[in-house]
Amino acid sequence: MEKQHGKLFIVSGPSGVGKTTVVTQFLDQHRHLFDIDRVVTFTTKQPRSTEVHGVDYHFVAQHDFDAKAQEGFFLEKSGEYGASYGTPIHIMYELPRGSSKILVIDRVGAAQIMQKHPDVVLVWIEVSSLSVLADRLSKRSTESVEQVKHRLQLAEKEIQAEKNAPMYHHYIENDKLDNAITKLFDIVASYCDNKTTLNM
Numbered sequence: 001m002e003k004q005h006g007k008l009f010i011v012s013g014p015s016g017v018g019k020t021t022v023v024t025q026f027l028d029q030h031r032h033l034f035d036i037d038r039v040v041t042f043t044t045k046q047p048r049s050t051e052v053h054g055v056d057y058h059f060v061a062q063h064d065f066d067a068k069a070q071e072g073f074f075l076e077k078s079g080e081y082g083a084s085y086g087t088p089i090h091i092m093y094e095l096p097r098g099s100s101k102i103l104v105i106d107r108v109g110a111a112q113i114m115q116k117h118p119d120v121v122l123v124w125i126e127v128s129s130l131s132v133l134a135d136r137l138s139k140r141s142t143e144s145v146e147q148v149k150h151r152l153q154l155a156e157k158e159i160q161a162e163k164n165a166p167m168y169h170h171y172i173e174n175d176k177l178d179n180a181i182t183k184l185f186d187i188v189a190s191y192c193d194n195k196t197t198l199n200m
């Protein structure tokens, strides 16, 4: 059977909603079922103590990031969170080979990619209230109080933008982590061949 074209799943949602957690745990549990992996994006931010270079991000100096941007290395880039972030364009060349990708980026970056590649699948993660985000971000303890405040302001802006002009194809409530992972599984399974059933 001919391999189908891979899909690019873009996962967004306000800071602290659990994008990284849902995507990481989905991949840990179900990666073996699909030809799918997470895109490692580039950033100039300082790594958190738990983040590993090449796994969570490619951490680069600002002049390297700017040189890459100049060369057209990025599919999209943004600087909303006090550092530069960029998605490497080469991920688009891997999709025709049948590999699907999950990319965690903000709504502005997702809109930039959507304009150029309308066949991407946009997944928005949300929670019932802003206070849940505040609680998760303060418990995560990876940002200062000031940074958390700034993230919450951006979160409010992003949530409002999505409410005013809904852009995403799928919405996942992440109040209960297991339910959110199952919902992501259902979404991916509706677009991607399941390796185990293909081999039956």
Ligand SMILES: Nc1ncnc2c1ncn2[C@@H]1O[C@H](COP(=O)(O)OP(=O)(O)OP(=O)(O)O)[C@@H](O)[C@H]1O
Binding pocket: 013, 014, 015, 016, 017, 018, 019, 020, 021, 022, 136, 137, 139, 140, 174, 175, 176, 177, 178
């Ligand atoms: N369903 C959930 N219930 C309770 N806590 C959760 C849930 N999902 C994630 N968390 C916790 O919330 C915190 C934020 O999650 P995570 O870092 O995945 O968010 P994020 O959306 O990727 O944030 P950012 O955009 O700031 O990187 C983490 O400490 C994580 O363990």
